[in-house]
Amino acid sequence: MKTILIVEDDQNIHEMLETVLKNNHYNVKSAYSGTEALLVHGKDVDLIILDLMLPGKNGEDIIKELKQIKNVPVIITSAIGDIDKKLDLFRLGADDYVTKPFNNDELLARINVHINKNSSISAEIIKSKDIELNKKTYTVTCKNININLSKIEFEILKLLMQENGRVVTKSTLFDTVWDNENSADENTLNVHISKIRNKLKQINPNKDYIETIWSIGYKFND
Amino acid sequence: MKTILIVEDDQNIHEMLETVLKNNHYNVKSAYSGTEALLVHGKDVDLIILDLMLPGKNGEDIIKELKQIKNVPVIITSAIGDIDKKLDLFRLGADDYVTKPFNNDELLARINVHINKNSSISAEIIKSKDIELNKKTYTVTCKNININLSKIEFEILKLLMQENGRVVTKSTLFDTVWDNENSADENTLNVHISKIRNKLKQINPNKDYIETIWSIGYKFND
DNA sequence: GAAATGTGTTAAGACTTTTTTAACACTTTT
DNA sequence: AAAAGTGTTAAAAAAGTCTTAACACATTTC
Numbered sequence: 001m002k003t004i005l006i007v008e009d010d011q012n013i014h015e016m017l018e019t020v021l022k023n024n025h026y027n028v029k030s031a032y033s034g035t036e037a038l039l040v041h042g043k044d045v046d047l048i049i050l051d052l053m054l055p056g057k058n059g060e061d062i063i064k065e066l067k068q069i070k071n072v073p074v075i076i077t078s079a080i081g082d083i084d085k086k087l088d089l090f091r092l093g094a095d096d097y098v099t100k101p102f103n104n105d106e107l108l109a110r111i112n113v114h115i116n117k118n119s120s121i122s123a124e125i126i127k128s129k130d131i132e133l134n135k136k137t138y139t140v141t142c143k144n145i146n147i148n149l150s151k152i153e154f155e156i157l158k159l160l161m162q163e164n165g166r167v168v169t170k171s172t173l174f175d176t177v178w179d180n181e182n183s184a185d186e187n188t189l190n191v192h193i194s195k196i197r198n199k200l201k202q203i204n205p206n207k208d209y210i211e212t213i214w215s216i217g218y219k220f221n222d
Numbered sequence: 223m224k225t226i227l228i229v230e231d232d233q234n235i236h237e238m239l240e241t242v243l244k245n246n247h248y249n250v251k252s253a254y255s256g257t258e259a260l261l262v263h264g265k266d267v268d269l270i271i272l273d274l275m276l277p278g279k280n281g282e283d284i285i286k287e288l289k290q291i292k293n294v295p296v297i298i299t300s301a302i303g304d305i306d307k308k309l310d311l312f313r314l315g316a317d318d319y320v321t322k323p324f325n326n327d328e329l330l331a332r333i334n335v336h337i338n339k340n341s342s343i344s345a346e347i348i349k350s351k352d353i354e355l356n357k358k359t360y361t362v363t364c365k366n367i368n369i370n371l372s373k374i375e376f377e378i379l380k381l382l383m384q385e386n387g388r389v390v391t392k393s394t395l396f397d398t399v400w401d402n403e404n405s406a407d408e409n410t411l412n413v414h415i416s417k418i419r420n421k422l423k424q425i426n427p428n429k430d431y432i433e434t435i436w437s438i439g440y441k442f443n444d
Numbered sequence: 445g446a447a448a449t450g451t452g453t454t455a456a457g458a459c460t461t462t463t464t465t466a467a468c469a470c471t472t473t474t
Numbered sequence: 475a476a477a478a479g480t481g482t483t484a485a486a487a488a489a490g491t492c493t494t495a496a497c498a499c500a501t502t503t504c
Contacts, residue, residue: 109312
């Protein structure tokens, strides 16, 4: 169950939000001021609903500090529609901005967007231009030709393809592919990467799908 | 560089969006109807801006089919503020809903939110006006264009950006970037700074983000 | 149960990229 | 104008990576 932190000083709105969220199976934490929010905000908060008109500290400072503690999604609620304020908050890391009075269902929908991000609709088939990878059946094709990957090779390629175009650090690879810390050597990873590259190269010799990011990790390019 | 697909039949709005996005260093693809959108939408689209009032197919059908092809973020733009329609679209996978007429900068801010969110590796991002630095994936963009930094270059820029506007002394740099005392020569640092400046200059030649503070250290300015 | 096959890891040497060094031109401070 | 500090370039040195091959181990096949 996901936990949402409500930061709102208006008693009525606060209670209303709390009820709505609880009815929709969220766990709720409460704060009535910015300083309180900073205290309450901990490891197990998944999203913050932050009202701007709080006593004490202003919204900009609070979001900055909250994001520094932990980078969770923040949805701003405010009676002010001022565009400059809005832009300021987005720049400081706000993920959404909802003008009061808002529709509860819309707020829930927006919470859903920011909380679920990749889980809900995420496909069991990851496709790139040439490569298709089926997470369920552990099969991989490149240009519609089947490739046999070992389990570890498959897990590595899956992770890289999920982050298509972004660097995956070696430590992320170790953590994800080998569950325990005590696991593999750097060289082991190299060998696996090399083997994956070889298998892909047999189908498409012109392309190197896996790019090395020196001393950091690898990146998949389609 | 990220690619955004504009799906919009109104010629004026379409061109305006295209200009705005290109000015902000996005790659743009265009579609003027739903069916066209489905054809154009391929592997290399990172976000879709979808107008609802399209000729032919209706918005609901299009978003459903688009999401099936690939789960990229979709921002709906619409003149209709009708709450039921909104909720419907969120349910079908919309990531944001912006009512026309919208403010361009706000749209850009929202694009930014959804393009960066897409990564499953939780991002810890340091942002300045032009530059974004992702501590987890070791990626840096300036004006949305990717920059390749070596590890040391990255660590230096990270430290400077963390202290944005404040001077970072050379000794702090040595202590942080090079673990032990036995570390680098003054000159070594100069060389690295020079390389970082060069890479940033290729994207924005008018600005010197890293300011030299004579005989003390360096300062990042956004 | 033995042989064959496949997987994961380690080691070694070739190779590539990054980091540092060194030299000299340049800028700021004294 | 001299001294101190900085910027840039090319090169040498160091660090990291790739590939091959060998071995241990597990699973499958005969």
